[in-house]
Amino acid sequence: MSNEKNTEKTQKHYLTSKEIKAIAKENSKVMKALEKKKYRKAVESEFVTTMKDDKNILEIEDLHTYFFTDQGVVKAVNGVSFNIPKNSTVGIVGESGCGKSVTSMSVMRLLQGPQGQIYSGSIRFKSEEFKRDAKGNPIPVFVKDENGADTQVQATSSSGAPLFEMEEKVLDIAEMPISEIHRIRGRQISMIFQEPMTSLNPVFTIGNQLDEVVFIHSPGATKEMAKKRSLEMLELVGIAAPERVYNSYPHELSGGMRQRVMISMALICDPRLIIADEPTTALDVTIQAQILDLLRDLKDRINGSIMLITHDLGIIAEMADYVVVMYAGRVIEQGTVSEIFHNPMHPYTIGLQKSKPTMDSDSDTLFNIPGNVPNPVNMPSHCYFKERCSKCIGKCSGDYPGMIQVSPTHYVACHLYGEEEKNG
Amino acid sequence: MLKYIAKRLGQSILILLGVSLIIYILIRCMPVSFIEDKIAQMNQGGATIPEETIVAMKEMYGLQDDSFLGILKGYANWLGNLCQFDFGDSFKYGAPVIDIIKRDMGVSFAVALVATFFEFMIAIPLGITAATHQYSIRDYIVTILVMIGISLPSFFFAQILQNIFSLELGWFPFQGFFNASTDSSPIALFFDKCYHLVLPIVTVTVLSIGGRMRMTRTNMLEVMNSDYIRTARAKGLKERVVIYKHAFRNTMIPLVTSLAGLLPSLFSGAMITEQVFNLPGIGNTAYTAMMAADIPFIMGYNMFLALLSVLGVLLADLMYAVVDPRVKLQ
Numbered sequence: 001m002s003n004e005k006n007t008e009k010t011q012k013h014y015l016t017s018k019e020i021k022a023i024a025k026e027n028s029k030v031m032k033a034l035e036k037k038k039y040r041k042a043v044e045s046e047f048v049t050t051m052k053d054d055k056n057i058l059e060i061e062d063l064h065t066y067f068f069t070d071q072g073v074v075k076a077v078n079g080v081s082f083n084i085p086k087n088s089t090v091g092i093v094g095e096s097g098c099g100k101s102v103t104s105m106s107v108m109r110l111l112q113g114p115q116g117q118i119y120s121g122s123i124r125f126k127s128e129e130f131k132r133d134a135k136g137n138p139i140p141v142f143v144k145d146e147n148g149a150d151t152q153v154q155a156t157s158s159s160g161a162p163l164f165e166m167e168e169k170v171l172d173i174a175e176m177p178i179s180e181i182h183r184i185r186g187r188q189i190s191m192i193f194q195e196p197m198t199s200l201n202p203v204f205t206i207g208n209q210l211d212e213v214v215f216i217h218s219p220g221a222t223k224e225m226a227k228k229r230s231l232e233m234l235e236l237v238g239i240a241a242p243e244r245v246y247n248s249y250p251h252e253l254s255g256g257m258r259q260r261v262m263i264s265m266a267l268i269c270d271p272r273l274i275i276a277d278e279p280t281t282a283l284d285v286t287i288q289a290q291i292l293d294l295l296r297d298l299k300d301r302i303n304g305s306i307m308l309i310t311h312d313l314g315i316i317a318e319m320a321d322y323v324v325v326m327y328a329g330r331v332i333e334q335g336t337v338s339e340i341f342h343n344p345m346h347p348y349t350i351g352l353q354k355s356k357p358t359m360d361s362d363s364d365t366l367f368n369i370p371g372n373v374p375n376p377v378n379m380p381s382h383c384y385f386k387e388r389c390s391k392c393i394g395k396c397s398g399d400y401p402g403m404i405q406v407s408p409t410h411y412v413a414c415h416l417y418g419e420e421e422k423n424g
Numbered sequence: 425m426l427k428y429i430a431k432r433l434g435q436s437i438l439i440l441l442g443v444s445l446i447i448y449i450l451i452r453c454m455p456v457s458f459i460e461d462k463i464a465q466m467n468q469g470g471a472t473i474p475e476e477t478i479v480a481m482k483e484m485y486g487l488q489d490d491s492f493l494g495i496l497k498g499y500a501n502w503l504g505n506l507c508q509f510d511f512g513d514s515f516k517y518g519a520p521v522i523d524i525i526k527r528d529m530g531v532s533f534a535v536a537l538v539a540t541f542f543e544f545m546i547a548i549p550l551g552i553t554a555a556t557h558q559y560s561i562r563d564y565i566v567t568i569l570v571m572i573g574i575s576l577p578s579f580f581f582a583q584i585l586q587n588i589f590s591l592e593l594g595w596f597p598f599q600g601f602f603n604a605s606t607d608s609s610p611i612a613l614f615f616d617k618c619y620h621l622v623l624p625i626v627t628v629t630v631l632s633i634g635g636r637m638r639m640t641r642t643n644m645l646e647v648m649n650s651d652y653i654r655t656a657r658a659k660g661l662k663e664r665v666v667i668y669k670h671a672f673r674n675t676m677i678p679l680v681t682s683l684a685g686l687l688p689s690l691f692s693g694a695m696i697t698e699q700v701f702n703l704p705g706i707g708n709t710a711y712t713a714m715m716a717a718d719i720p721f722i723m724g725y726n727m728f729l730a731l732l733s734v735l736g737v738l739l740a741d742l743m744y745a746v747v748d749p750r751v752k753l754q
Contacts, residue, residue: 193655
């Protein structure tokens with residue numbers, strides 16, 4: 001890695017042409033290898049694994065996602081590990097540029113290549129796959145007659161989609177070649193994006209874009225079936241005139257309506273995991289509350305999990321079961337929502353809590369954490385928060401602190417708590 | 425919609441009037457005169473033309489008065505004839521302008537139509553692959569080849585083709601439209617003509633691919649980076665569907681603008697290419713007429729192109745409404 005070189009010249013404002021060439025050479029070598037891996041043909045056994053804990057739906061372990069830029073390697077996600085248990089909402093908080101969105105993009109494998117690459121780590125996902133016969137076709141489930149024998153009629157789900165036999169498999173998304181990723185994307189993990197205004201294709205009708213998802217993911221779906229399902233979903237997300245919206249183009253809808261459409265698109269295949277990447281940032285507050293209520297209702301209804309990315313602590317407090325706090329590409333603290341809110345341990349989390357406006361404070365000014373996130377190209381080897389931290393101790397100049405367990409669910413990466421852990 | 429078209433057509437008439445006035449004044453100000461050339465030719469023959477004959481000739485052609493008012497009078501005269509659908513007779517060819525345009529347009533149109541077809545069929549897929557494989561070896565090769573195509577002057581490239589495929593290899597005829605000996609069946613004559621048009625079509629195609637390919641590539645790159653493409657991928661669509669359905673429909677929107685220029689270019693003829701290959705196309709005819717200061721023909725030809733341009737712009741605007749649902753015409 002060219003990183004050693006970069007750390008030496010930390011305070012330089014420009015790179016010499018020699019250094020730029022060296023970086024470019026190194027980058028293209030690594031990028032080429034990673035791209036090759038991404039487009040390789042792989043047998044399934046290469047990316048089928050097992051879960052560490054069977055209660056989880058997603059386990060991210062030591063994920064490194066890098067961007068190979070002309071200035072050097074940006075380690076946007078630098079060793080992130082956390083789990084998403086079944087039927088729970090995990091909130092990911094942190095300031096802009098801390099790697100929240102890149103983590104979610106890594107899970108969806110939507111990183112802009114060839115610059116953005118998952119460098120190492122694993123993302124294990126418990127996937128529900130179609131059972132396939134020898135020819136590779138999904139095996140349909142047939143309606144049983146009184147004697148228990150199969151009839152020739154294929155069973156359908158409550159929404160009218162034809163049913164197939166399913167099996168559970170654990171897939172390592174980080175190891176999957178990109179040609180296999182459509183098994184997961186959209187059907188099992190779906191994503192709600194931050195910008196509803198630009199996230200829908202302007203030249204197709206809403207109906208067309210919704211039906212498309214049904215067509216890809218349920219084999220044998222007919223046009224009527226897809227339309228029925230789409231209208232059902234539009235109604236589910238609280239759109240009053242689904243038939244009208246179905247035939248509209250995105251530019252004919254308001255921002256809140258478009259986000260509802262995005263949500264219905266994400267939910268149309270009953271995904272096991274919904275990644276909501278700041279789903280309410282672009283919306284006004286009244287719509288925000290409605291959208292969040294909607295997400296919570298839907299989560300229970302389809303029995304899925306939500307990975308909620310936001311920098312709004314209020315949303316986290318309201319929605320999440322577990323919270324992961326990220327800073328500069330690393331997880332610095334994680335725990336249940338009450339542990340994070342009532343007993344924040346990392347100075348950064350404490351600072352975040354303090355900088356939240358409250359109704360009962362008399363102060364005119366809002367607390368802010370001084371300083372900025374360090375330059376992502378030249379990360380120091382000590383704790384990334386050291387320069388901004390008010391509780392620095394001598395040990396902070398040493399190595400990056402490891403994760404310390406303070407309760408069965410609460411972890412923190414800070415030197416302040418290292419000794420306690422050893423004693424306790 | 426119909427109201428919109430009618431309104432636009434009404435505006436077009438005003439535009440065409442302005443265009444015709446400007447062109448007429450410019451032609452009359454050209455430093456060549458049909459009469460003086462003719463007299464110079466006669467003088468070379470040894471005869472001396474009396475002054476009153478010259479004046480009479482100028483009067484006959486309507487060129488006696490070169491003052492500004494005289495030019496305007498000439499324009500009014502031309503316009504008056506036009507109102508009776510009379511474009512006048514060509515000085516040079518001695519036949520009605522319309523007839524000559526009709527006679528020569530066929531060859532040019534055939535060349536342009538086939539070349540445009542190939543241009544689109546080659547340039548758009550190239551642009552898409554270059555964009556979807558940005559910064560790859562494929563992208564660089566396509567871009568470099570296309571740059572060469574843009575940079576080559578048509579007379580130079582045409583002559584290289586003539587040299588290689590006609591003189592060296594002898595695969596195709598050097599120039600001309602048909603062999604004089606081929607006066608047999610119409611089918612044989614047709615194939616002979618097609619055979620003669622291969623090299624001109626190749627020339628026009630190769631030179632025009634570049635612009636179209638670069639345009640496709642730029643648009644495609646822009647579209648591929650947009651949020652809705654990310655959404656399409658997140659839905660679980662195969663990359664092929666993402667590119668050819670979601671991205672391409674959006675890339676087409678700016679491509680439609682180029683329709684405005686396409687319509688006149690189909691009929692205008694490739695002036696220099698036709699010259700090099702000595703084809704009896706309208707570009708060649710217009711070039712000769714221009715050199716001879718053939719005012720009625722140049723006026724007729726340019727007005728024909730102006731009309732096509734105006735219609736092309738209208739067509740492009742109408743097509744916008746077809747490919748982009750956000751555009752409403754009123």
